[in-house]
Amino acid sequence: MYHVVIPKIGAATAWRTAARGFLAAQIPPHEICWQEPGTAPELFAHTQALPPTGDIKVSRRFVAMANSVVWHRDRDRFAHLYGFLWRLRDAPHLIGDHGDPHLARLRRMEKNVHRCQHKMKAFVRFREIGDPEAPRRSFAAWFEPTHHTVEPTASFFARRFGDMDWRIITPDKTAICVDGVVSFSAGQARPDLPEDAHEDLWIAYFENIFNPARLKVSAMCSEMPKKYWKNLPEAVAIPNLVKTAPERAEKMARAAPTLPPLRAERMKERLAQGNATDGALPSQTSAPRQRK
């Protein structure tokens, strides 16, 4: 029995190196025990990995998939990946077989990770932690992703926020970007970030862009699941918006004036005249007209 511990930081490379070694030495999946750091090694396990030897060719689609699946929360992810990689040796077409249950499971895990990355790009909220007048401004965010997504998603933030320093702190890992260079360190407990006045403006925006006449709470919740709310400043406004929406919508409808018969007539008139007003320039100085 072989026993490998894949570290939290740099898991993708570590898994790939180990898997290459095992594959080259033709070690079947049931002889390998893949573990996360901190879990007690199994009794009787030899604690060792094999050095990679020689060139091993693997489908590019598999590599891309593995690069996401390694960040999944499932403890068995490394074993599942190696198990499938093992099968690919003499059945390379399996990587395109949408009917294979083993692949379907990995694809599902890949999708979970992609979704988690996507939500992270969307829902991280920075607060300013430095001097707004400094040549490079600095920001920090606390985030709680479902999977281990900080590492594969950090480059997105580096591409986007090129002229500022930032850090994203999660329970599992911290990503820090200073002068455009990203590094990772251990996770932390929720930090006390300074208040940020722009949050108040953002909440005001969130409240006012909402249309109470179209309340669709389930649509909102399916895209912005409740588990994220505790770290979204704007979420504090949701309960009240939902509660007052029907009343606000009704008030607007009630306040609406009745439909004058004039409407139909005016339309007919205009139709009869042909497009008489076409091309007519609007009067730019027309005085505000009041409804009678």
Added chain:
Amino acid sequence: MTVKRKLEILSDAAKYDASCASSGSSKRDSRDGKGLGSNEGSGICHAYAPDGRCISLLKILMTNFCVYDCSYCVNRVSSNVPRARFTVDEVVDLTINFYRRNYIEGLFLSSGIIRSPDATMADMVRIARRLRKEESFRGYIHLKTIPDAAPELIAEAGLLADRLSINVELPTDAAVEAYAPEKSPEQIRGAMADVRHRKDAAQDRSHRGRRPPRFAPAGQSTQMIIGADGATDKTILGRSTRLYGDYKLKRVYYSAFSPIPDSSAKLPLISPPLQREHRLYQADWLLRFYGFELDEITSTTRDGNLDLAVDPKLAWALEHRALFPVDVNKAPKELLLRVPGFGVKTAKRIVSTRRHCYLRYDHLLRIGGAMKKAQPFIVAGGWSPGSLTDSACLRARFAPSPEQLTLF
């Protein structure tokens, strides 16, 4: 007036524009450390409001003062809503600070018409220029252009913004004339044609092989208000088909007319069901990505309107049962695309998977087809719908049951 108060008024005024898309522009980032922002193809929805709509952009009006009197609009001159006006600095500052906190993908700026169309457009262009040139902002900018603004302004707007849009407002010319008396449908179309030509021209290389700067790389879009006039879905879809064709629009947005504060006496009191808007989007999608022809979709309409109970693809399949069931192991992709419950991705996967294995029903489940819907319309290994395809009550299987009656 505080910036917060202005923001409240000017975002409230902007919410009736359905578009919040930030996808499909040129790829760029700020890894060089000399700017702020990136664009990676697909836009990100940073939040969802309780109306289920995505919040991707800071969608605001520069001002909601307006000299026009469009009946469906809260900002029309005759409405009594509170008014405000942002300065150029305020819009730039809000955009940059929201962006840095990862609230938004960029700015969607429109405006009521103050002083004159040119003056209004010039102010909007000034904001975009400040963002791009002084703040080195590389995020997304969508400008709602004013149809009768000077061509130089539109030309500059297109070089600064990712997307330009001009709303056709209502599905027919007669309705525009009745409800937006100062606007001219012809002028709106002229402005869309102008944007299309500039965009096309920016694609041609010069004789030296150099490419001119890109013009509105994310294209142009428009919005139509649904249910304010009497236009049928048939008329609406006919209009959008022409808009897509004539002006190469990226998107036509349909916005169900919604009651607005202080609404005009000229408008219907009842808002149309949101379901109608949804069906129109589905039909629009079928026309653009599923190979449906306009008359195929409209042939299933009743009195010119789409069936609200079932989606337009299912409605079409129910009327063309002779074509079904389709054999998933043999049928060409075009036919797979017609199967209710199969999306573009499903059809593609079926074609690639059946090359090396005979597809059975449970394969299809894993591939991701909505099988409950597809069942009556397909044959696969271990599955045949039998007489289900032709059964008279097939529609009832899908249509929501009529509202329950209660004892009175």
